[in-house]
Amino acid sequence: MSKTSWLASGAAVAALCLGVSAAQAQDKDILVGLITKTDTNPFFVKMREGASAKADELGVKFQAFAGKFDGDNDTQVQAVENLIAAGASGILIVASDTKAIVPTIQKAKDAGLLVIALDTPLEPMEAAQATFATDNFHAGQLIGEWAKRTLGDDAAAKANIAFIDAHESQPTVDVARDQGFMDGFGIDIKDAARRGDEDDPRIVGHEMGEGSEVGGRNGMETLLQKNFDVNVVYTINEPTAAGAWEALKSAGKNDGSVLVTSVDGGCPGVKNVADGVIGATSMQFPLLMASLGVEAIVEHARNGTVPAPSEGLTFTNTGVKLVTDKPVEGLESITSDEAMKLCWG
């Protein structure tokens, strides 16, 4: 073919593409993708349900992906790439590795997708165009403050606190809740972005439970071995708390002498509050997170608007409520009965 023929064909193809994409932008055939850490945790199951329902309501297409285990970055990378290839308008992602996923997210943004981080902010947070999350630091603060006020100032000054986090790699949600709890309890957290740089003698130690019952049990046992007089326990989520409780029971410390705190607000966790296993938990709203996220992507696909963060924050706060049957003065909370109506899972 001659040069002019090439140029002509190239121009024609380009015009065709532009025309097609213009048509697409007006098309109601929008695809929203949701990528969660796993599909076994009821938190993510609820998220998926909420997103799917919202997508149906708005008349757009929806695809859900999940990693094989908490910490599985590779599957999430592939999911992002698949969504780019499928021509999605936007991605909602709960990142397993908040740092490692960033380059792939950049690829999605470069391809014109709107990326919203759910629940777990990316590192750096600006890697996603918006973040819809619980204020995890605030969630931690609520339970930390509850623990301190329950003990009273004297006992709190001499408390022995056990921390059962999720992963050694310090993902944002893990660090935020942990540091929030310390801050609420009155421990000097030094660098709020790092866990483990504190030197408060009340800290018995940090064990990694990977967010499961088994990890919670193992972690609690090890911390009890370090210091049998643990009387406050922070756990990253409610399955971890349930496992920790088994260890406490086995050690004969399930007599109310130990305060167990957690974050999540899943229905099994709320039932555990009612049963006295968990003293207080901070409830999150995954369904709200997901449906707001779908709405935002559809809005962006239609009008190009990017969601704005909440007042004074760098992300959109989807709210958190303290759930406890032992309320303390000066700290707003709801009872487990009330929470059963709001819980998920």
Added chain:
Amino acid sequence: MSSDDTPHFSERAGLGHRTINFLHSNPTIIPLLVLLIGLAVFSAIVGKRFFHPFNLSLVLQQVTVIGMLALAQTLIILTAGIDLSVGAIMVLSSIAMGQMALTLGLPPEIALIGGILVGAGCGALNGLLITWLRLPPFIVTLGTWSIFNAIVQFWSGGQTIRQQEIQADAAILQWTGTAMQFGAWRLTIGSVLMLGLAAFLWYMLNRTAYGRHVYAVGNDPEAARLSGIRTRRVLFSAYLLAGLICGLAGWVLIGRIGAVSPLGGGSANLDSITAVVIGGTSLFGGRGSILGTLIGALIVGFFRNGLALAGLDVLWQEFSIGCLIIMAVGFDQWLRRISN
């Protein structure tokens, strides 16, 4: 030349050769030494908090679930196979037990047996694919790992059945978590079950013809076949038995965490292989022992516990386990090489 007119072969004497022959016949000595040295070192560093019956029995409880999976894995690895689905079979069996008892409303004892049979069924599937379709065990169990995980997700709906509900309706599922006190020592029924299972497998592998056949099939399948051993039957039965053991492990898991949960079990397969390898069993088949696996599981447990009590970061636990694995495999290879 000797005055004998009957043919004979002179013995290769010498301390070096005798030591090598001894190690050949008793390879479990090395992991035992590692365990004893580890115990001594950690006792010195951490002190009485480590070397106290309470802590020692705690570690035994902590390694019980993985230990049972490692027993199943030993059987498979002895046949020169590998089973990546052991963790998934365990979780699936526990889900089956919980769902049968609480959702399907079956009597708890039936649900218990049903769950264990689900485990055996999973093992049978592995065995069939490997012996009948003659697919490599690594590939097969890699696939069934995902399949069983998917069934876990489907059957449980992502939901955990809480400890309180099980206690109310099917307490027998938690029975393995019951603790018994022997002076300052504390053992759970689950740990006793594991030790009993280990004893049974030891007997089977060392005192019955079937055990000899398992070793032969793993060490030299052609020699086994030429000796009249039905190699496919031996392989199938190994996977079936492994699945059954994983089902029992599911029961012990419920006892340990109280709940029936689809979480957890993620890295259990690799943890079980770690225990088997550190215990001196060769990944190439035909060499190894049940006692070695128990020691391997204890080594992993004691190292994790000791390093945690010594206040070191979790990453040092991972580092040391990795070093132990490489040393164990290196030693096994060395032993093979010098004998040829």
Added chain:
Amino acid sequence: MSGPAPDAAGRLPILAARDLRKAYGRVVAMDGADFDLYPGEILGVIGDNGAGKSSMIAALAGAVRPDSGEIWLNGQEVRFANPMDARAKGIETVFQTLAMAPALTIVDNLFLGREYRKPGLRGRMFRALDRGRMRAEARRHLSELGLATIQNIDQVVETLSGGQRQGVAVARACAFGSRVIILDEPTAALGVKESRKVLDLILDVRRRGISVVLISHNMPHVFEIADRVHIHRLGRRIAQVSPAQISMSDAVAIMTGAMAPPQVSI
């Protein structure tokens, strides 16, 4: 066709075959092969690679089923479905690879597939191995063949030398009341000294009344201990000669086709 006729001395072969044929597609492995082994003799079997002697031996050992032809054991026609069948009738084969699991002990290997169980309940219900009995018998078999200096029969086989392993394999073949032992290249992987010992071992086996088929490429070895030599070529037996009456080079020449086989077969 009725069984083979007695030879000049009036002996009947203990193992014989007539007109064995086997083809794998277009490749003909056996083209009407005959075979005679007389009681208490050592028969050397020589033939070039691809001559088909392995197929014939495999048929006699039960590892391969011939397309046609007959095999007689002690005058009775027999059909072997598999090597275990042949073993059951007293034909043991010591394969070139020895068929021993290297990580298992001498005792384990000796009784692999034929283990003894303890008598009574312990054997039947608990399926316990009678290790004492197996060890005692293993020791007995080894000393009968003059291998008493293998001190530790709980030694694993891979720690033995090549010649010792061969000895154990031969002891296994002798141990189970066999009438015929087929040895496939027993000295192929051995040095001079160890080969010597294996040859003496084979003579010992004959002394015990067992007939031996010795397949080998090593002419000096064959000519040293064989009573008769079976020469195989192009899928059939072309000659049976006596080592006393023919030179090694002539035998090789017949084997490769350079020389015509003698008219009279013995």
